Amino acid sequence: MRLEVTTDIGRLGDLEVLAQELQDQAGTFARRTPSIHGVLGLCLRSLPAEVNRRSFTRFDRRGDALDIDLSVPEESLGGATVDQQRELMGSELRGLLTSGFASRAAPWTAEQRSLLRTAGEELLQSIGWVNGRRQRATRRLSAGHALAEVSNDTGLPLGEVEDLYADLITRTDTTVNR
Incomplete structure (x- = not known):
């Protein structure tokens, strides 16, 4: 499965740096999930809390893509170190990956879902977003x-x-x- 990462940068935080950390692991993720076709698209956003934007997951059958849109309030990132931001984003992304990989719309087998969960967890741990x-x-x-x-x-x-x-x-x- 191919991993593609994008970001919608707010005024606060280091989302560009964090998105690059994820993108740098795209090759490793693809090598861990060779039997699974399609794309895991991750979008990292930071917006003012007043916007009240919620994160979501969606599987698009036409594009064979699991899209995960992770949105956090800018105020959560302001003044936080990069490591603190990793913790916040890692915790949120871990939950979204879990629910996304369980999507009933996706045609994956139980074995493929297990492989995706393992590869997702390894990805987050390898870059210090979980157990950092x-x-x-x-x-x-x-x-x-x-x-x-x-x-x-x-x-x-x-x-x-x-x-x-x-x-x-x-x-x-x-x-x-x-």
Whole structure:
């Protein structure tokens, strides 16, 4: 299956960079899904929250294409690091891929659907959109590793690791106090 990525860039965020990360994996995705004809078309959008644009999936039989339109509010991306944007987009895209690959309109066999789910998950993991640096850092912090060590091991700036640690402590305090 061929992977094609496009973006509708808003004022905030790094969607162009993120779209390129996905597009760079098109060859790998196609090699993982050789028995499946057609196109997986992904469009990444960031629009003002007031537009209230919803993400959607649609299988087009005529074009033999699964179209996924992922739309996030610009305000969710503004001020976020690229890694934070990857987490947000990865979480959203993972859900859309799951529902898209389950489309009844698509002529895929159960085996092909399973292959698509696996290839989609591998795609997201390979570019750090799922189980990326921030998630690995959070797990290491939860296990008691030192902040500087986590920063060095994950490649995240120390300030971002400190923010993750503060969030982790806040969540832990909130859970304990309930």
